[in-house]
Amino acid sequence: MENAKLILEKLDYLEELILNNKKQILSVADLEKYTGFKKSSIYQLVHYNKIPYSKPNGKQLFFQKSEIDDWLTKNKSLSNDQIQENALKYALRKKV
Template sequence: MENEIILQKLNRIEKYICGLKNILNVEELCEYTGFKKSFIYKLVHEAKIPYSKPNGKMLFFEKKKIDEWLLQNSHKPESEIKMDAFRYKKTR
C-alpha cells in the first residue's frame, strides 16, 4: 500500500517536471499529449507536427509550438457563436 502511494507521488512529480520543460523528446511528448509513440512518429513522417531533428536521429519538440499545434483547429462553443451573431446583428 505504501509503495503504491510513493509510486503515485513520483508519477505526479515526473509529470510536473515534464510540464516545466520547454523542449520534449518523443517519450515526454507521449506523456504530455497522451498520444502513442507510433502516432507521434506517423505525424512526424507526414510532417503534420512541428519537430526538430538536430543530429539527424533524435526528435525534439518545442512545447510552445506543440501547444499551438494542438489548439490550431479550435471551435467556438455555441454560446460564443450566438454572442458573435448578436454583436454582428447589433452593429449592422
C-alpha cells in the first residue's frame, strides 16, 4: 500500500512537471516550481525590477518563460577552457 501511494505521488509530480513545461506564461507559484526560488525572493526581485514580469490587471504577476530563461542565463561565467580559447583567438587576431 505504501508503494502504491509513493507511485501515485511520483506520477502526480511528473504530470505537474509536464504541464508546467508546456506553459509559456508563469504565475508566481509556477515560477517558484520552475526556478526553485522562494516566493519572497521572487517578490523581492520584482520589487527591485531585477526580473522581467507583467502585471496586466495591476495585481497579479505573470512571467514569460522565454524571458525568464534569458534572465537566468545572463551573466554566465565562462569555464577555464572557454577563457583560454577566447584568449587564443584574441591573440591570433592581433598578430595578423
